[in-house]
Amino acid sequence: MTAECAIVGGGLAGFTAYQTLRHGGLAPDEIRVFGTDSDPAGAWRTRAAAIRQRWMRSESDGHCLATSFPGLAVREARRSRSLAPLVATVLDRYHPTVAQFLEHVAELREQSGWDASFRAARVRRVRAVDGGFDVDGQGSFRHVLLAPGHPGLAVPPELEGDPRVVHAYEPHEHEDRVAVVGAGMAAATEWLNALAVGASVVSVRRREPERRPLNLPRPLFTRRGLAGFHALPPDDRARTLRRLLAPSYPPGRAWDEPIETARRSGRFTVAAEVDGAEQIVSATGFRRGFAHDHLLCRLVEEHELATAGDWIVVGPDCTVPALTGDERTLGLAGVPAALGFPAADTLVGAKYAARGFLRRIFRCRTR
Amino acid sequence: MSYTLRGRVESRLAAAVVALLAAAALGTALGDWWPLELAGLMIGIGLTLDVAAYHRLLPYQPGWLALPLGLVELGATIGLARAAGVQAPLAGGIAFFTFAWLAAQVLVHAALPLLHRSYADDGGELGTAGTGLALVALGVLAGSGGVAWATKPPLYRLANDVQRGPLVLDRPGVYEGGPRTVVRGGVVVRTSHVTLRDVRVEGGENGIDVEQVQDVVLDRVTVSGATLDGIHVRRSEVAIRDCVVRSPRGGYTQGIDISFGLEEPVSMVEGCRVSGGAEGIVTHYANAMLSRNRVSGTSLRGITLTEMSMGMAERNDVDGALGIGILCGDHSECELAANHVSAVRPDPASQDPTRMGYAIVSQLGAHAQLHASRGKVGAFVGGTIVRR
Numbered sequence: 100m101t102a103e104c105a106i107v108g109g110g111l112a113g114f115t116a117y118q119t120l121r122h123g124g125l126a127p128d129e130i131r132v133f134g135t136d137s138d139p140a141g142a143w144r145t146r147a148a149a150i151r152q153r154w155m156r157s158e159s160d161g162h163c164l165a166t167s168f169p170g171l172a173v174r175e176a177r178r179s180r181s182l183a184p185l186v187a188t189v190l191d192r193y194h195p196t197v198a199q200f201l202e203h204v205a206e207l208r209e210q211s212g213w214d215a216s217f218r219a220a221r222v223r224r225v226r227a228v229d230g231g232f233d234v235d236g237q238g239s240f241r242h243v244l245l246a247p248g249h250p251g252l253a254v255p256p257e258l259e260g261d262p263r264v265v266h267a268y269e270p271h272e273h274e275d276r277v278a279v280v281g282a283g284m285a286a287a288t289e290w291l292n293a294l295a296v297g298a299s300v301v302s303v304r305r306r307e308p309e310r311r312p313l314n315l316p317r318p319l320f321t322r323r324g325l326a327g328f329h330a331l332p333p334d335d336r337a338r339t340l341r342r343l344l345a346p347s348y349p350p351g352r353a354w355d356e357p358i359e360t361a362r363r364s365g366r367f368t369v370a371a372e373v374d375g376a377e378q379i380v381s382a383t384g385f386r387r388g389f390a391h392d393h394l395l396c397r398l399v400e401e402h403e404l405a406t407a408g409d410w411i412v413v414g415p416d417c418t419v420p421a422l423t424g425d426e427r428t429l430g431l432a433g434v435p436a437a438l439g440f441p442a443a444d445t446l447v448g449a450k451y452a453a454r455g456f457l458r459r460i461f462r463c464r465t466r
Numbered sequence: 467m468s469y470t471l472r473g474r475v476e477s478r479l480a481a482a483v484v485a486l487l488a489a490a491a492l493g494t495a496l497g498d499w500w501p502l503e504l505a506g507l508m509i510g511i512g513l514t515l516d517v518a519a520y521h522r523l524l525p526y527q528p529g530w531l532a533l534p535l536g537l538v539e540l541g542a543t544i545g546l547a548r549a550a551g552v553q554a555p556l557a558g559g560i561a562f563f564t565f566a567w568l569a570a571q572v573l574v575h576a577a578l579p580l581l582h583r584s585y586a587d588d589g590g591e592l593g594t595a596g597t598g599l600a601l602v603a604l605g606v607l608a609g610s611g612g613v614a615w616a617t618k619p620p621l622y623r624l625a626n627d628v629q630r631g632p633l634v635l636d637r638p639g640v641y642e643g644g645p646r647t648v649v650r651g652g653v654v655v656r657t658s659h660v661t662l663r664d665v666r667v668e669g670g671e672n673g674i675d676v677e678q679v680q681d682v683v684l685d686r687v688t689v690s691g692a693t694l695d696g697i698h699v700r701r702s703e704v705a706i707r708d709c710v711v712r713s714p715r716g717g718y719t720q721g722i723d724i725s726f727g728l729e730e731p732v733s734m735v736e737g738c739r740v741s742g743g744a745e746g747i748v749t750h751y752a753n754a755m756l757s758r759n760r761v762s763g764t765s766l767r768g769i770t771l772t773e774m775s776m777g778m779a780e781r782n783d784v785d786g787a788l789g790i791g792i793l794c795g796d797h798s799e800c801e802l803a804a805n806h807v808s809a810v811r812p813d814p815a816s817q818d819p820t821r822m823g824y825a826i827v828s829q830l831g832a833h834a835q836l837h838a839s840r841g842k843v844g845a846f847v848g849g850t851i852v853r854r
Contacts, residue, residue, distance in 0.1 A: 168579035
């Protein structure tokens with residue numbers, strides 16, 4: 100059988116979608132994956148290493164398997180022959196290490212046939228054609244899932260070109276006086292990193308960060324919270340999303356105690372503007388919006404797709420309504436799918452989008 | 467997990483199917499309805515709490531919360547079962563609930579997320595499978611309800627006034643009296659599967675005579691003025707609950723006598739008040755469990771387990787017996803636990819050394835095990851007593 104499904108994007112969102120399609124019964128030769136790096140964790144690994152991240156923010160279900168059970172806590176319990184990970188997950192205290200997560204991805208890559216489906220190609224254009232989509236000359240596919248990832252690192256305009264600036268997700272060491280711009284998970288991690296090597300830290304932020312265990316309130320990860328979100332008109336969804344995506348990092352002593360100790364000794368201060376720091380770490384995340392992504396931008400223009408704010412309008416299953424029907428599917432996964440699932444750039448979000456895509460494939464009349 | 471309301475209900479019903487199937491299997495094995503009745507209550511309470519409380523109060527339910535919520539539901543289920551008169555043994559009821567709860571945890575935390583890809587995203591909803599499971603659960607409930615209805619014993623209402631006896635019960639069924647139902651001259655049970663409830667029996671040689679039958683329940687009966695035994699059971703299996711037996715003073719009368727049924731299943735006397743007569747409750751060559759009875763004012767012994775009986779007497783209250791409070795006699799095996807024996811009077815007129823005011827006596831090769839028992843004890847003529 101020839102491939103009828105294409106995943107554009109070989110990162111974690113594409114990889115997770117691939118696992119879901121395989122679990123749904125599609126063979127490796129029925130799926131084509133287009134990306135620039137055959138290692139699905141390649142880009143993520145670099146960023147995690149840059150901020151010296153050791154623990155995942157996600158919990159036991161932050162994995163790439165198609166079903167939420169068994170999660171990483173079960174995997175660790177089995178390997179360590181200990182109930183401790185299971186007890187921790189029952190108490191919402193389990194977070195896998197980055198090393199465990201990467202090991203899980205590597206195992207899954209080997210078992211799932213990912214490399215057989217992978218084609219090294221940068222896709223710059225996806226165009227609707229009769230009964231499917233042309234994927235930048237690589238062939239025509241009935242069902243296409245776009246998982247292009249983040250469209251680049253965001254640096255505040257006023258800091259662009261400043262030689263002192265390094266983005267948190269780029270490899271770097273810390274100077275003696277570091278200004279960390281931002282208030283999310285990466286910023287908080289950088290505060291601790293810099294303090295750990297003896298630097299003084301100025302946290303540059305315009306608002307106090309939210310403290311919550313996951314990126315978003317938990318009900319928004321299930322239909323309970325999603326039903327209300329999906330019921331909103333696209334523009335209201337976009338507004339809600341901007342509010343929800345405000346910077347946050349988890350609560351807990353592991354974060355608070357080093358900062359409090361440093362604050363008392365004058366090594367941690369908060370400021371609204373960057374001052375005369377030797378080094379500025381821009382922990383300001385990624386560029387936001389389809390307009391920064393060449394592929395998505397062109398897709399919107401050529402097909403006159405509906406947009407709301409920074410996002411392409413998608414249905415509750417993260418598919419693009421104007422290009423999805425009985426015979427073909429165009430789905431989004433990862434960060435561009437946020438109007439379908441607010442936490443789309445998480446592993447749970449990637450799975451959610453993939454399931455919606457798979458349901459559409461099953462529903463397709465020609466299958 | 468952040469459940470939707472539908473997700474809660476469907477997950478509950480999925481777990482209910484497991485509980486109902488287990489209850490049906492257990493009920494069949496025991497030949498009793500209580501597992502299904504308890505499962506029905508458990509499911510009803512769970513669904514009520516899901517709709518009325520959990521959905522509103524718990525937008526997100528962490529895994530650990532299942533334990534305290536389970537304890538709340540256990541308490542409510544057992545309490546309601548008691549109030550509704552479900553005849554489930556406490557330990558059995560708790561064990562069944564625990565099994566069903568554990569099965570539910572495995573189901574919602576492992577099996578359903580494994581079998582249904584979007585179980586977590588869907589807030590516990592199961593789609594078409596949820597509707598199917600709901601139908602299965604309702605089908606099992608309706609089916610077992612139908613069987614219960616079809617096999618329900620007939621109910622005979624006794625006239626709410628004085629009737630001349632002896633009243634002979636020769637058809638299986640439930641015989642139920644009213645507040646003023648009195649049978650003068652005794653009741654004779656001649657067939658198995660009989661329940662006699664809320665009846666006063668006056669006079670007769672034996673107040674209630676049960677012979678060579680099984681599955682007989684005497685529930686809330688009051689017997690007085692019988693010239694031999696208040697309740698006379700031979701080669702039968704009975705459950706006597708919450709009865710009152712008053713025997714006349716003088717002569718050799720007995721409150722409850724269960725005899726010659728060692729080959730029968732265990733008979734039970736529970737929650738009865740027996741007063742007067744020579745012996746309060748006595749078993750000869752029988753399997754019996756005597757529990758939470760109050761025996762008072764007997765002139766020979768309060769409770770007797772004798773002639774190779776196998777019995778347990780626990781939490782009984784024996785007061786004012788003459789000579790012996792509790793006797794384990796003639797090669798019987800007796801387990802005596804937490805009985806309270808008080809005001810036993812010596813019987814010097816008998817010139818019998820075993821009757822000199824003992825709370826507990828073991829004699830003639832009988833073996834008694836005592837648990838948490840106080841008072842004067844004596845072992846005679848090869849009888850033994852072991853304290854545990």
